[in-house]
Amino acid sequence: GIQVEQSPPDLILQEGANSTLRCNFSDSVNNLQWFHQNPWGQLINLFYIPSGTKQNGRLSATTVATERYSLLYISSSQTTDSGVYFCAVTRPNDYKLSFGAGTTVTVRA
Amino acid sequence: SAVISQKPSRDICQRGTSLTIQCQVDSQVTMMFWYRQQPGQSLTLIATANQGSEATYESGFVIDKFPISRPNLTFSTLTVSNMSPEDSSIYLCSVQQGLGNTIYFGEGSWLTVV
Numbered sequence: 527g528i529q530v531e532q533s534p535p536d537l538i539l540q541e542g543a544n545s546t547l548r549c550n551f552s553d554s555v556n557n558l559q560w561f562h563q564n565p566w567g568q569l570i571n572l573f574y575i576p577s578g579t580k581q582n583g584r585l586s587a588t589t590v591a592t593e594r595y596s597l598l599y600i601s602s603s604q605t606t607d608s609g610v611y612f613c614a615v616t617r618p619n620d621y622k623l624s625f626g627a628g629t630t631v632t633v634r635a
Numbered sequence: 636s637a638v639i640s641q642k643p644s645r646d647i648c649q650r651g652t653s654l655t656i657q658c659q660v661d662s663q664v665t666m667m668f669w670y671r672q673q674p675g676q677s678l679t680l681i682a683t684a685n686q687g688s689e690a691t692y693e694s695g696f697v698i699d700k701f702p703i704s705r706p707n708l709t710f711s712t713l714t715v716s717n718m719s720p721e722d723s724s725i726y727l728c729s730v731q732q733g734l735g736n737t738i739y740f741g742e743g744s745w746l747t748v749v
Contacts (some may be wrong), residue, residue: 559738567672567725569740571636612677614738621666621731623738625677 528553532613532626539603539633547598547629549613557616558589559623560598564609572598572611603633637662637732639741647747653716656744658728663708665731668738669701672725681726684711718748 529552539545551558560572573580573587575596580587584603589596600607610630614623638661648654658667669681681701682690690703704712715722728741 557736557738561740567743567745569678569727569743571737571739574737614678616736621683621736622680623668623678623729625679627677 528555528615528617528624530613530615530624530626532611532629534629535627537629537631539600539607539631541603541605541633541635543603543633544599544601545603545631547600547611547613547631549596549598549626551594551596551613551615553594553617555591555594555615556618557623558596559614560587560596561612561614562607562609563612563628569612600631603631605633605635607631608633636737637664637730637739639728639730639739641728641741641744643744644742645745647749648718650719650748652718653714654718654746655712655714656726656728658711658713658741660709660730662732665708667705667711668729668731669703669711669713670727670729670740672727672743674723678727681713715746718746720748722746723748 531550533548558576562570575587575589577591584601586599610628612628613626640659642657667684670678681696682692684690684705702714725743727743
């Protein structure tokens with residue numbers, strides 16, 4: 527199956543700092559999504575981004591499909607940004623999401 | 636985007652018992668998915684549930700342990716049978732909808748088996 531690697535595994539930030547999370551995938555994809563899992567376990571859909579760049583408030587994401595990676599940018603981080611960020615992909619003609627191991631982000635006040 | 640409700644949100648279960656998790660979606664969807672997230676781990680797909688047919692299970696998951704029902708296009712249940720402490724996990728329901736078949740998740744059901 528497709529391999530999804532996320533880096534770094536853990537990230538500690540001071541409130542107000544910026545950061546970049548990376549997702550590498552081993553094969554062509556037709557769906558790539560970024561999720562934020564809050565401390566209560568809920569998975570929030572951040573971006574559907576199989577290619578290109580999107581922005582939503584302090585978050586933005588870029589996927590370079592030809593080079594098989596995606597980046598999630600967090601700017602001016604807040605304590606509420608803490609949690610685990612997952613990248614997940616599906617291959618063409620497939621509906622199953624394959625998840626990376628996640629990046630655990632801790633934002634300190 | 637789809638609104639997905641799961642029940643229970645959290646439960647503590649005795650070893651050897653079974654628990655059924657419900658998933659309700661606010662719109663009709665073709666496919667519903669059940670995932671398991673063990674403590675500190677990523678998500679693993681248990682099975683895909685289509686209305687009117689048996690669920691399709693992923694490697695390592697069997698119907699006797701995780702029976703699934705899908706009686707209509709907005710509802711599904713997952714039962715965790717004969718539970719052991721290794722079944723302590725978050726169980727999540729998800730659906731595909733909208734742009735590019737975006738995947739949305741319910742709030743999750745935290746099960747602790749003692």
